[in-house]
Amino acid sequence: MAKTTTGFSIKPLFDYVLVKPLEGETKTASGIVLPDSAKEKPQMGEVMAVGPGAINDEGKTMPILVKVGQKVLYKKWGGNEVKVGREEWLLIEQKDVMAVVN
Secondary structure (H helix, E strand, O other), X not given: OEEOOOOOEEOOOOOEEEEEEOOOOOEOOOXXXXXXXXXXXXXXXXXXXXXXXXXXXXXXXXXXXXXXXXXXXXXXXXXXXXXXXXXXXXXXXXXXXXEEEO
């Protein structure tokens, strides 16, 4: 469960994962500073909260494989943006998480 600055808490349902995107690159490899409009959407973020897992056809809960605090790579166009305080976070399905980053 993630706490917002307004005192609300967010607990994802089913197999949803709440991810705080990490900042995108602000410079190119050659040192050119990128304006906000030219920055790519980040595909890496930190897991802030996870749901209990999806329920399969047999009524069993499928476990969530990621944990709060892990850094993950997710699909570029996956998830739904949600406002948490003044930040934009993502609610994504577990199937849209591609890897855990160590």
